Amino acid sequence: xxxxxxxxxFNIQYLDSDPPNPxxxxxxxxxxxxxxxxxxxxxxxxxxxxxxGNLNTARWITSGAGRGYxxxxxxxxxxxxxLATTTxxxxxxxxxxxxxxxxxxxxxxxxxxxxxxxxxxxxxAGGYNDTLSPAVVASSESWNGTSWTNTPSLNLARYEPGGAxxxxxxxxxxxxxxxxxxxxxxxxxxxxxxxxxxxxTASGGRGGVGTQTAALAISGSPTxxxxxxWNGTSWTxxxxxxxAQRGGIGAGSVSEALVYGGEFPxxxxxxxxGTQYYNGTNWTEVGDFATSRIYxxxxxxxxxxxxxxxxxxxxxxxxxxxxxxxxxVTKTFTTS
Numbered sequence: 001x002x003x004x005x006x007x008x009x010f011n012i013q014y015l016d017s018d019p020p021n022p023x024x025x026x027x028x029x030x031x032x033x034x035x036x037x038x039x040x041x042x043x044x045x046x047x048x049x050x051x052x053g054n055l056n057t058a059r060w061i062t063s064g065a066g067r068g069y070x071x072x073x074x075x076x077x078x079x080x081x082x083l084a085t086t087t088x089x090x091x092x093x094x095x096x097x098x099x100x101x102x103x104x105x106x107x108x109x110x111x112x113x114x115x116x117x118x119x120x121x122x123x124x125a126g127g128y129n130d131t132l133s134p135a136v137v138a139s140s141e142s143w144n145g146t147s148w149t150n151t152p153s154l155n156l157a158r159y160e161p162g163g164a165x166x167x168x169x170x171x172x173x174x175x176x177x178x179x180x181x182x183x184x185x186x187x188x189x190x191x192x193x194x195x196x197x198x199x200x201t202a203s204g205g206r207g208g209v210g211t212q213t214a215a216l217a218i219s220g221s222p223t224x225x226x227x228x229x230w231n232g233t234s235w236t237x238x239x240x241x242x243x244a245q246r247g248g249i250g251a252g253s254v255s256e257a258l259v260y261g262g263e264f265p266x267x268x269x270x271x272x273x274g275t276q277y278y279n280g281t282n283w284t285e286v287g288d289f290a291t292s293r294i295y296x297x298x299x300x301x302x303x304x305x306x307x308x309x310x311x312x313x314x315x316x317x318x319x320x321x322x323x324x325x326x327x328x329v330t331k332t333f334t335t336s
Contacts, residue, residue, distance in 0.1 A: 012027050012029055012036070013027070013029065014029050014031060015029065015030060015031065016030070016031050016032050017030065017032060018030060044277050044279075044286055044303060044304075044324050045286065046324060046325055047275075047286055047287050047303075047304070047322060047323060047324030047325075048287050048322070048323065048324075049275075049287055049288070049289040049290060049308075049320045049321070049322050050320065050321055050323070051290065051318070051319070051320060051321075052095070052097075052098070052307070052309075052319035052320060052321045053095070053098050053099040053100055053319055054100070054317040054318060054319060055078060055093055055100050055309050055310055055317035055318075055319060056091075056093060056100050056101075056102050056317070057083070057089065057091050057093070057102075057317065058083070058084065058310065058315050058316055058317035059081035059082055059083055059089060059091070059310050059315060059317075060081055060082055060111075060293075060294075060295045060296065060310055060311050060312035060315050060316075061081055061082050061111035061112050061247075061295045061312075062078055062079065062080055062081030062082075062111065062295070062296065062297035062309075062310050063078070063079045063080055063081070063113050063114060063115040063124065063163075063297050064076060064077060064078055064079065064115060064249065064297035064298040064299045064307070064309070065077045065079065065115040065116055065117045065118065065119070065122035065124075065143070065299070066094075066095075066117070066118050066119035066122070066299070067118070067251065067299040067300050067301040067306075075094055075095055075096055075097070075119040076094070076095040076119065076298065076299070076307050076309075077092060077093065077094055077095075077103075077115070077119050077122060077143070078091075078092070078093045078095070078100070078297045078298070078309050078310060079091075079092050079106065079113070079115050079122075079124055079297070080092075080106055080109065080110050080111060080113050080115075080124065080127065081111050081297065081310060082111040083315065084312075084314065084315035088109040088110055088111055088128075088129045088131065089105070089109050090105035090106030090107065090108065090109040090110070090148075091105055091106075092104060092105060092106065092143075092148070094119055095307065095309070095319070100309075100319070103146070104146065104147040104148060105148070106124060106141055106148050107139075107141055107148055107149075107150055108127075108129070108132075108137060108139050108141070109129060110127030110128055110129040110137050110159075111127060111128055111129070111159075112126075112127050112128045112159035112160045113125065113126050113127030113128075113137070113159070113161075114126055114127075114160075114161040114162060114163030114173055114176075114208070115163060116163040116164055116165035116166075116171050116172075116208070117143065117165055117166060117167045117168055117171065118166075118167060119145065120143075120144070120145035121143065121144065121145065121167040121168045121169075122142075122143040122167075122168055123140065123141070123142055123143070123151075123165060123167075123168045123171045123188060124140070124141045124143070124148070125138075125139070125140040125141070125153075125154050125161070125163070125171075125173055125188075125193075126138065126140075126154055126157070126158050126159055126160075126161045126173065126176060127139075127159050128159035134157065136157045136158060136159055136177075136178045137157060137159065138153040138154045138155075138156070138157035138158075139153050139154075140152060140153050140154060140188075140193065142168040143168060144168065151191075152191070152192050152193060153193070154173065154186055154193050155184075155186055155193055155195055156176075156178065156182065156184050156186070156195075157178055158175075158176030158177055158178045158182055158184075158204075159176060159177055159178070159204070160175070160176050160177050160204035160205045160206075160220075160221075160246075160247065161173045161174060161175055161176035161204070161206075162174045162175050162176070162205075162206030162207065162208035162217050162218075162220070163208045164208040164209060164210040164211060164212070164215035164216075164230075164250075165188065165211060165212050166211050166212065168190065169188075169189065169190030170188065170189070170190070170211065170212040171187070171188040171212055172185065172186070172187055172188070172208075172210075172211075172212050172215050172230065173185070173186045173188070173193070174186075174199055174206065174208070174215075174217050174230075174235075175199055175202065175203045175204055175205075175206045175217060175220060176204050177204035177205075180202065181202040181203050181204045181220075181221070181222070182202055182204070183198035183199040183200070183201070183202045184198055184199075185197060185198055185199060185230075185235070187212060188212070196233075197233065197234045197235065198235070199217060199228055199235050200226075200228055200235055200236075200237055201224060201226045201228070201237075203217075203219075203220035203221060203222075203224045203226070204220055204221055204246070205219075205220040205221045205245075205246035205247040205248070205262070205263070206218055206219060206220040206224075206248075207219060207220075207245065207247075207248035207249055207250035207259040207262065208250050209250035209251060209252050209253060209254070209257045209299075210230070210253050210254050211253075212232075213230075213231070213232035214229075214230065214231065214232065214253070214254045215229070215230040215254065216228070216229055216230070216238075216250065216254055216257055216278075217230070217235070218241060218245070218248060218250055218257070218259045219241045219244050219245045219246070219248055219259060219262065220244075220245075220246055220248075221244075221246035221247075221263075223244045223246075224244060225240035225241050225242075225243075225244050226240060227239060227240060227241060227278075227283075229254055239278070239281065239282050239283060240283070241259060241276050241283050242276060242283050242284070242285060243274060243276065243285075244262075245259055245260075245261075245262025245263065245276075246262050246263040247261070247262045247263050247294060247295050248260060248261060248262030249261045249262070249296065249297070249298050249299055249306075249308065250299060251298075251299050251300025251301075251302070251303060251305075251306035251322070252278070252300060252302055252303040253302075254280075255280045256277075256278065256279060256280060256302070256303045257277070257278040257303065258275055258276065258277055258278070258286075258300065258303050258306055258322070259275075259276050259278075260274065260275040260276070260289065260306070260308065260322075261289070261293070261294065261295075261296045261298065261308050261311065262294060263294040263295065273288040273289050273290070273291075273292050274288055275287055275288065275289065275322070277303065287322075289308055289320045289322075290320060291311075291316065291318045291320065293310075293311030293312060293313070293316060293318075294311055294312060295310075295311050295312055296308045296309055296310045296311030296316075297309055297310055300322065303324065304323065304324045304325075304326060305321075305322065305323060305324075306321070306322040307319065307320070307321050307322070308320045308321075308322070
């Protein structure tokens with residue numbers, strides 16, 4: 001049987017500390033810690049979920065904007081949702097990388113809305129609140145970093161729409177439910193919503209990533225693996241996800257994306273903790289988050305940084321942060 005020396009041409013190094021600048025593929029034995037280590041490839045495959053600060057208000061069927069948090073990225077918002085008591089809320093919270101702060105509420109409390117943008121410039125539209133008439137909400141609100149302002153409503157009221165967009169003046173909403181699942185897509189220019197070309201497949205609960213002119217509509221219900229790409233004019237079907245996720249959260253862009261935190265199967269037997277990664281061609285399963293839940297809120301600026309907060313069952317205030325290193329990482333090898 002070939003050993004390391006026969007494969008590499010040299011023995012594993014025996015060192016009293018880790019080398020300062022190891023190269024990918026290098027292995028060594030750290031005599032101080034008595035551990036075998038190596039420099040492995042980074043990237044999405046090395047990504048992990050880790051606990052963050054808890055929301056102030058536990059809730060589910062909520063929404064996110066700001067697209068996640070890293071020291072070099074914008075902060076995250078969690079917007080609206082429903083309490084364990086089934087009370088609809090408009091609560092807005094801001095994450096700074098370690099803790100959440102309560103900010104001004106939505107004008108219309110609701111769950112199952114779609115939001116997009118940043119922590120200082122976001123748009124929230126659609127949703128559901130059965131204490132209102134009608135219960136299916138068309139209203140749209142703009143966030144300026146301090147407060148929400150009512151803006152012209154969606155042309156089609158719906159809950160569980162998918163969303164993408166960069167700011168409170170540039171956004172896209174697609175699919176959703178009002179009666180049967182819908183295909184309608186609407187584009188926001190900062191002053192009005194305009195109907196544009198429809199999705200190919202009607203669905204609610206789609207994850208969304210990207211911008212007003214380049215977006216992905218990911219999975220959804222009823223049990224849809226389908227993923228569609230928007231080029232600013234029309235939708236094109238691309239590679240299906242491996243596992244259907246209703247209400248999945250999207251992070252990234254049209255060229256690299258994550259979807260996570262959705263209901264699986266549809267309808268759910270809660271317990272799915274998977275994260276799926278799109279490399280521009282195909283989807284693969286990557287790291288699971290720790291707390292099994294569905295219908296949380298969050299997102300991510302890139303596939304290297306994302307966030308998940310809230311969800312059910314039970315209704316939780318737990319937060320997890322996804323990070324994936326962009327370069328090689330040092331790994332400790334064990335016998336397990």
